[in-house]
Each structure stands twice: as C-alpha cells, then as structure tokens.
Amino acid sequence: MERLGTVAVVGVGLIGGSIGMALRAGGLAREVVGVGRDMTRLDEARDLGAIDRGTVDLASGVSDAEVVVICTPVGRVAEDVRRAAELAPRSALVTDAGSTKRSIVEAVEKTPRAARMFVAAHPMAGSERSGAAHARADLYRDRVCILTPSATTPRAMVDRARAFWSALGCRIVEMGPAEHDEVVAFTSHLPHALAASLASAVPADWLPLAAGAFRDGTRVAGADTELWTAIFRENRGPLMNAVGKLQDRLSALKYALMTDDEESIRRWWDDARARRALFEARQPPGPNA
Amino acid sequence: MERLGTVAVVGVGLIGGSIGMALRAGGLAREVVGVGRDMTRLDEARDLGAIDRGTVDLASGVSDAEVVVICTPVGRVAEDVRRAAELAPRSALVTDAGSTKRSIVEAVEKTPRAARMFVAAHPMAGSERSGAAHARADLYRDRVCILTPSATTPRAMVDRARAFWSALGCRIVEMGPAEHDEVVAFTSHLPHALAASLASAVPADWLPLAAGAFRDGTRVAGADTELWTAIFRENRGPLMNAVGKLQDRLSALKYALMTDDEESIRRWWDDARARRALFEARQPPGPNA
Numbered sequence: 002m003e004r005l006g007t008v009a010v011v012g013v014g015l016i017g018g019s020i021g022m023a024l025r026a027g028g029l030a031r032e033v034v035g036v037g038r039d040m041t042r043l044d045e046a047r048d049l050g051a052i053d054r055g056t057v058d059l060a061s062g063v064s065d066a067e068v069v070v071i072c073t074p075v076g077r078v079a080e081d082v083r084r085a086a087e088l089a090p091r092s093a094l095v096t097d098a099g100s101t102k103r104s105i106v107e108a109v110e111k112t113p114r115a116a117r118m119f120v121a122a123h124p125m126a127g128s129e130r131s132g133a134a135h136a137r138a139d140l141y142r143d144r145v146c147i148l149t150p151s152a153t154t155p156r157a158m159v160d161r162a163r164a165f166w167s168a169l170g171c172r173i174v175e176m177g178p179a180e181h182d183e184v185v186a187f188t189s190h191l192p193h194a195l196a197a198s199l200a201s202a203v204p205a206d207w208l209p210l211a212a213g214a215f216r217d218g219t220r221v222a223g224a225d226t227e228l229w230t231a232i233f234r235e236n237r238g239p240l241m242n243a244v245g246k247l248q249d250r251l252s253a254l255k256y257a258l259m260t261d262d263e264e265s266i267r268r269w270w271d272d273a274r275a276r277r278a279l280f281e282a283r284q285p286p287g288p289n290a
Numbered sequence: 291m292e293r294l295g296t297v298a299v300v301g302v303g304l305i306g307g308s309i310g311m312a313l314r315a316g317g318l319a320r321e322v323v324g325v326g327r328d329m330t331r332l333d334e335a336r337d338l339g340a341i342d343r344g345t346v347d348l349a350s351g352v353s354d355a356e357v358v359v360i361c362t363p364v365g366r367v368a369e370d371v372r373r374a375a376e377l378a379p380r381s382a383l384v385t386d387a388g389s390t391k392r393s394i395v396e397a398v399e400k401t402p403r404a405a406r407m408f409v410a411a412h413p414m415a416g417s418e419r420s421g422a423a424h425a426r427a428d429l430y431r432d433r434v435c436i437l438t439p440s441a442t443t444p445r446a447m448v449d450r451a452r453a454f455w456s457a458l459g460c461r462i463v464e465m466g467p468a469e470h471d472e473v474v475a476f477t478s479h480l481p482h483a484l485a486a487s488l489a490s491a492v493p494a495d496w497l498p499l500a501a502g503a504f505r506d507g508t509r510v511a512g513a514d515t516e517l518w519t520a521i522f523r524e525n526r527g528p529l530m531n532a533v534g535k536l537q538d539r540l541s542a543l544k545y546a547l548m549t550d551d552e553e554s555i556r557r558w559w560d561d562a563r564a565r566r567a568l569f570e571a572r573q574p575p576g577p578n579a
Contacts, residue, residue, distance in 0.1 A: 007423075017559045020565045048305055060458065080338070080438070080547055090461060091432065093352070097350045108416070111556040113409050125499065125501045126501060126502070127501075127502070128502075141462065144501065145318060145498070145499055147499070148310060165360045166486060167479075171312070171457065174499065184480070184496050184499055185499070187491065187492045187493065187496055187500075188492060188496055188497075188499050188500035188501070188504055189501065189503055189504070190355065191491065192488060192500075192508075193491075193503055194504035194505040194540070194543055195484055195488055195507060195540075196489075196503065196562075197539075197543075197558070197559055197562035197563070198484075198536055198539035198540055198543070198562070199481060199484055199536065199564040200562040200565045201539055201558075201562040201565050202416065202535045202536045202539050203476045203477060203480075203530070203565070203569075204476065205565065205568055207433070207473050207476055207477055208477075208565070208568055208569045209462065209570050209572045210434055210436070210474075210477050211476075211478070211481075211569060212414045212416075212434070212478065213415070213416070213417075213510075214416060214435065214478055214481035214482055214485065214509075214575075215478070215481045215569070216569070217481075217506045217509050217510070218485060218506070218507055218510070219481075219566050220483060220503075220506050220568040221503045221506070221507070221564045222563055222565075223563060223566050223570070224563070226556055226559045226560050226563055227367075227556075229559050230555045230556045230559055233543075233547060233555050233559075234547075234550060234552060234555060235376075237547040237548075239543055239549060240549050241548060243491070243549075244544050245544070247487055247488065247491045247540065248490045248528050248537060248540055250389075250486075250487035250490055250491050251483070251484075251487055251533050251536065251537055252537075253534060254483055254486075254522075255530055255533050255534070257528060258522060258523075258526040258529060258530050258533075259500070259526075261523060261526060263519060266518060266519045266522050266523060267515055267519045269486070269517075270486055270518050270519055270522075271515050272490045273485075273486030273487070273489040273490040273508075273511045274511055274512060274513070274515055275490070276489045276490050276492070276494065276497070276511075277485075277486075277511040277512050278344070278512065279488040279494055279497055280489070280492075280497045280500060280504070280505070280508065281418065281512070283497050283498045284505075286496075287544035
C-alpha cells in the first residue's frame with residue numbers, strides 16, 4: 002500500500018486507538034485525525050500516540066480524508082458511516098470495525114453515496130478492556146479481518162479496503178454480511194455469552210474457591226456492558242441459534258450423566274477435545290496467536 | 291512442619307509429580323518414593339527430579355512412609371487409599387488429591403483402619419496437560435487446598451494434613467465432602483463442561499475465524515478424556531445441578547434476545563460482569579493468582 006494521506010478514525014477507544022497507533026507506528030498515513038465527542042479524551046488519545054490531532058467536529062475531521070474508519074459502538078456504525086460518507090471527499094474509502102455486519106450493510110445500502118464508498122470490515126481482535134489507554138499498535142497483527150462487501154460494492158473499493166487492513170497486519174477473509182454474522186455468533190458472541198453465564202452461575206460465596214478453568218472461562222465477562230448489549234441485540238437471530246446449539250451439547254451431557262453412560266461421556270468429551278486440538282493446529286503463528 | 295521422613299506418592303503424573311517436586315525443592319522430606327505401574331515412567335519422573343526413587347510395588351513403596359499421597363485417577367483413589375492404609379505403618383497419614391470427595395470418603399469409611407489414617411484433600415490446581423513432564427514445584431503455591439474430613443476423622447490427623455498441604459504452599463479450607471462436591475461442580479467441573487460444549491459447538495470450518503474469547507473459553511477442553519470422564523461420573527449429581535443452573539442463565543438470555551429486551555440484556559450482562567469483578571477482587575496475590 003502506498004502511504005495514505007489523511008486517515009480519519011471516528012471513535013478513538015480501544016479499537017480506534019489501536020488502528021491509529023498502528024498507522025502511526027508504521028508510517029502508513031501522513032496524518033491520523035481522531036474524531037470523538039469529548040475533547041479531553043481526544044487529547045489523551047493524542048498524548049498516548051494514537052492520533053496526530055483530534056476534533057469533535059465530524060465534518061472537519063473527514064473533510065480531506067482518504068480513508069475514514071468508523072470505530073463507534075456497533076449500534077451507531079451505520080449512521081456514522083452515512084454521515085461520514087456525506088462529509089468526506091467522494092473518493093474516500095469508508096470502512097468500519099463493527100462486530101456485526103448484516104444490519105450495518107443493509108442500512109448503509111439505503112444511501113447510494115455511502116454504499117459506493119463503504120466496505121464493511123470486522124477486524125477480529127479486541128480485549129475485555131476498553132478505552133484508548135489500552136490500545137496497542139500490534140492489536141491487529143496476524144489477526145483475521147473479515148470484509149463483507151455487498152453485491153453492489155465497487156471492486157476497486159474492496160481492493161483498497163484489503164490493502165488498508167492488510168497494512169495493519171490483518172489476514173483478509175471475504176464473505177457475505179449474513180454469513181459473517183452466523184460465523185461470529187459461534188466464534189465470538191457465543192463465547193462471550195457463555196463466559197457471562199458461567200460468571201453469574203457461580204454463587205458469590207464460592208468465588209474464592211474458583212481456579213484456572215473459571216478464570217479463563219469468564220475472562221471476557223469483564224467486557225463493557227453497553228458494547229455487548231449492542232452486539233447481542235444487533236446479532237440476536239444468529240446468537241439465539243448458537244445458544245440453542247450450545248444448549249443441545251449441555252443437554253446431551255446431562256442425559257449421559259443422568260444415565261451414568263460412561264461411553265457417552267467419554268465420546269462427548271473426546272469430540273470436544275478433538276475440535277479444540279483442530280483449533281490449535283489451525284492457529285497461525287504470531288504474537289497474538 | 292518438621293521435616294518428614296519418607297513420603298510415598300502413589301501415581302506420579304502432573305499432580306503427584308508436582309507434589310514430589312515441591313517436597314524435594316523445599317527439603318520437606320527425607321525421601322520421596324514414587325509408586326507407579328510403569329518403571330520406565332518412574333525412571334523419567336526421577337530424572338525430572340519429581341521423586342528420589344520409584345517402585346511398582348505398593349507394599350515396598352509405603353512400608354516405612356510417614357505420609358502417603360494418593361494421586362491416581364479419581365475413580366481409583368478410594369481403593370488405593372484402602373490398600374495403602376493396609377500396607378503402610380499404622381501411624382502414617384494417608385491423603386489424596388482427587389477432584390471429588392464424597393464417594394471417596396464414603397468408600398474409605400467402610401474400612402476402619404483406612405478411615406483412621408485418611409484425610410481427604412483436593413489441592414485446587416491443575417493443568418490441561420498431564421504427565422510428570424509438565425509437573426512444577428510451584429503448582430500449589432498460593433492455591434486453595436480443600437480438606438474434607440468426616441465426623442470420624444481423628445483431629446490429630448487433620449492437623450497433620452493441614453501442615454502437609456500448607457508446607458506445599460496451599461491455603462487450607464475445610465468443609466464436608468458433600469459440600470465440597472457441590473462447590474467444585476460449579477467452580478471447576480462446570481467450567482470444564484462449558485469449555486468442552488463450546489469447543490464442539492463451533493463448526494470445524496469456522497475455527498480459523500475464532501479468536502481470543504474462544505481460545506480462552508475452550509482451553510481446558512484439551513484436558514485428558516479419561517480423567518474428566520471419571521471426574522464427571524464421580525460427581526454427576528452436583529454437576530447435573532450446576533449444568534441446569536447454567537442452562538437457566540442461557541435461557542434467560544435467549545428470551546431477552548427473542549423479545550429484543552434491551553434492559554434485560556443489559557442487566558443480564560451487568561450481573562455477570564459484577565460477579566466476575568468480585569472474583570478478581572477476591573483473588574489472593576501470588577504467581578498463580
């Protein structure tokens with residue numbers, strides 16, 4: 002990718018801040034402008050090295066942007082894409098980092114100008130922490146970024162989005178927005194739902210007796226409530242399906258326990274163990290792998 | 291604790307090997323004898339520094355033991371306790387490291403000699419790895435060890451067991467065997483059951499798209515099949531109850547998603563997040579915490 006001119010990052014938290022840091026660390030853009038709602042936080046993000054300068058005015062933030070990255074909460078992404086597309090140069094690429102894609106793509110497609118400029122993206126990294134203070138320039142290194150162009154997205158824009166996210170260190174995968182939402186319901190949203198279920202299922206008095214399996218299994222339950230409420234709502238159909246599949250697995254275990262069916266318990270565990278081994282085997286090498 | 295004479299460790303895998311290493315590293319015993327079924331493995335354990343010498347003959351291994359620690363798979367513990375108590379000096383303390391306690395204590399109580407010598411223990415540390423090759427001298431440092439004496443266990447024996455496990459670095463908690471099994475069903479066995487459910491719920495083709503939440507949430511699903519089949523069977527009543535509680539949490543989420551009830555989703559996540567924060571706050575400092 003040739004060096005970019007101005008990149009505007011709208012929403013400078015963990016995600017936007019990490020994108021800004023990666024752009025700046027790699028010298029990938031002439032300038033990184035952060036757009037937010039709170040000047041104090043933007044100043045902090047600048048002091049952390051996440052952006053070159055900040056503004057609370059979207060219009061001035063994106064006015065000469067070559068790329069605009071929308072990193073606001075998932076329920077606000079579509080509206081922010083449409084507003085940014087209206088205010089940015091017609092030639093700009095607009096992309097996002099939202100955790101769901103179907104409803105965002107559908108909403109953006111209603112506005113022809115935005116639809117031509119937008120390539121939906123989901124860089125698959127994050128943290129149970131939020132805020133620019135936890136941002137890291139290497140958050141996306143060796144991580145998968147799923148692009149979900151629609152049938153009407155110009156191919157040239159998709160190529161620019163591929164180059165942009167690749168430059169941040171991502172491995173690019175393309176699929177449709179609906180398929181994306183089905184996949185992440187299982188690979189990301191279900192693990193979060195389970196972590197939260199586990200955390201609240203254990204009586205408070207017994208927490209001091211919980212060890213490693215509980216700690217690892219509940220880590221992401223510490224994540225931000227508003228963020229995950231919004232993601233769950235945006236993806237509630239596929240997530241309900243994924244939760245149902247998980248409930249089937251638990252019911253199978255319960256039945257095997259009830260009947261004390263040793264062979265079924267063994268096979269139930271072995272299936273899971275084999276799938277987990279397959280996951281390990283397919284992990285790419287890399288610092289985040 | 292005064293320095294012990296001979297300590298016999300029956301079953302020299304991850305658990306027994308780590309106990310042997312801790313005893314030797316701390317100079318806590320004059321000699322650590324490993325008892326196993328395979329001389330080659332016992333030689334390996336000796337070369338790893340887990341034991342001073344090994345034998346496949348239980349009688350000679352425990353004949354002059356001051357303490358015998360049974361670290362065999364949970365389904366074999368009660369029988370091994372009874373055999374070791376028969377063969378060890380009458381004054382010896384016999385303890386174990388099994389993950390369930392009620393059925394073990396009940397079985398041992400049927401033999402008066404063993405009942406007088408035995409203090410059931412559950413040092414709460416482990417790993418998804420098995421075998422002496424993964425043993426570590428600090429596996430139990432700052433970890434909780436639950437002792438579950440019965441009403442008939444001599445108090446002097448309980449005190450010796452407290453001193454023994456404390457010397458390995460454990461914080462001691464005492465409770466009844468049945469209560470122990472209820473607690474660990476939630477704090478340990480349920481997290482393992484969930485990790486396995488999650489691992490097998492995600493279609494194999496989508497595994498390359500799974501990231502941190504899936505990785506952490508399934509880590510313990512890599513654990514040994516025979517070990518966990520035995521633990522689940524030993525504790526099937528309390529585990530069925532814990533799985534049921536978890537299913538209730540998932541059903542509540544599914545209902546909130548179905549009705550797109552934002553406030554309920556938010557509260558559902560917030561409850562979990564608060565419980566997780568409470569867990570973090572109650573963790574003791576220490577290298578394994």
